[in-house]
Amino acid sequence: MLAAKIEGGATQYYHQDQLSVRVLTDSNGVKIGEQQATAAAYNLGKGGVSGNPDTIDRGSTWGNYGSDIMLLMHCFK
Amino acid sequence: MESRSNERLVMIVAFFTAALVFPAMGRPARCDQKPSQVSLKSFLQQYLKDPRAPDDKTTRYSSALVDLNGNETDEVIVYLTGDYWCGSGGCLILILEPDGATYKVNTRILAARPPIRVLATKSHGWHDIAVMVGGGGILHAYEARLSFDGESYPISPANPPAQRLTVKVPGKIVIPVTTMSEGKPLYP
Numbered sequence: 001m002l003a004a005k006i007e008g009g010a011t012q013y014y015h016q017d018q019l020s021v022r023v024l025t026d027s028n029g030v031k032i033g034e035q036q037a038t039a040a041a042y043n044l045g046k047g048g049v050s051g052n053p054d055t056i057d058r059g060s061t062w063g064n065y066g067s068d069i070m071l072l073m074h075c076f077k
Numbered sequence: 078m079e080s081r082s083n084e085r086l087v088m089i090v091a092f093f094t095a096a097l098v099f100p101a102m103g104r105p106a107r108c109d110q111k112p113s114q115v116s117l118k119s120f121l122q123q124y125l126k127d128p129r130a131p132d133d134k135t136t137r138y139s140s141a142l143v144d145l146n147g148n149e150t151d152e153v154i155v156y157l158t159g160d161y162w163c164g165s166g167g168c169l170i171l172i173l174e175p176d177g178a179t180y181k182v183n184t185r186i187l188a189a190r191p192p193i194r195v196l197a198t199k200s201h202g203w204h205d206i207a208v209m210v211g212g213g214g215i216l217h218a219y220e221a222r223l224s225f226d227g228e229s230y231p232i233s234p235a236n237p238p239a240q241r242l243t244v245k246v247p248g249k250i251v252i253p254v255t256t257m258s259e260g261k262p263l264y265p
Contacts, residue, residue: 043213045164047127048187059187059233061166061213 033066035073040066117153120173120180121263125157135159137260141251143195145225146203150175152183154193154206156252158260164188166213172206172230184230186223188213191255196248200224207248210234210241222246 033053040056041049043065050058057066121138136159142151153173162169166188173180190209198205203225211218213235220242221234231239 041164043164043166044188045160045162045169047125047161048164048169059236061188061210061215061235063233063236065166065213 036066036070038066039069116179117155117173118261118263121155121157121171124171124182125263127161132264133159133161134262134264136162136263138263139252139255139260141193143204143251145172145195145206153180154195154251156189156191156193156255156260157263158255159263164213166235167209167211170208185232186230187233189234190218191252192250193252194220194248194250196222196246198222198246201227203230205246205248206230207242207246208234210239 033056037049037056040060043060048059049056057064060066062068117140118138122132125136136157138158139156141154143154144150145152152175153171155171155173157169157171159168167190168188170184170186170189170193171182172184172186174183186208190211192209194207196205196207201224205225206223207220208223209218210221215235221239222242223230223234223239226238231237233239
């Protein structure tokens with residue numbers, strides 16, 4: 001559920017139960033990297049994921065944790 | 078009338094004298110906390126404030142005072158655990174520098190595992206730090222060396238410029254292996 005929108009439309013916060021996950025959107029409000037950010041958060045902890053779509057995986061294992069899982073998802077389509 | 082104002086004056090003087098002599102009056106005595114630890118805790122509470130995780134009660138921290146750069150002032154290595162700060166790769170480390178009465182964050186090291194060691198070797202005048210790397214798809218955990226680059230330490234032990242250590246480098250464990258339930262709670 002969309003809970004808040006930050007001025008400028010670049011970042012939104014979604015809330016689910018007690019957790020809130022920052023969702024990354026482009027300037028048109030299109031969600032990008034939501035799943036990648038979720039996957040990266042599994043590796044880094046939610047507090048380790050940056051709000052910048054270009055650096056979602058920064059600091060994660062091998063530097064590509066989230067995007068690696070995104071690639072893996074294609075195997076199950 | 079005069080005696081009443083003298084009485085009031087005596088009371089005021091007594092109050093301020095007591096406040097000077099017993100500055101801690103009115104505060105509960107906390108013999109188990111040193112002043113520096115209290116201020117570190119306050120700093121961390123402020124620094125880690127995040128609208129996404131209001132006061133995550135699972136947050137705990139372990140800290141070590143170490144003079145990393147040989148300037149005779151201790152830096153602080155903080156290892157944070159908790160739901161918000163840990164993932165499959167490990168938890169968050171902060172390297173803090175004293176900044177007047179408070180601290181400034183030199184480096185946030187992501188997805189790291191203890192033990193955290195301060196190595197005898199130095200880079201740009203700062204001691205190298207070693208942490209364990211594991212989880213997140215890494216089958217065999219290993220120790221990585223984080224070297225200061227002149228400004229900060231690498232943010233990720235699992236990626237260059239952090240280096241995998243293949244031999245045991247002399248150093249001292251400053252934060253031992255801890256579980257999520259160890260460390261001091263950051264929030265009441």
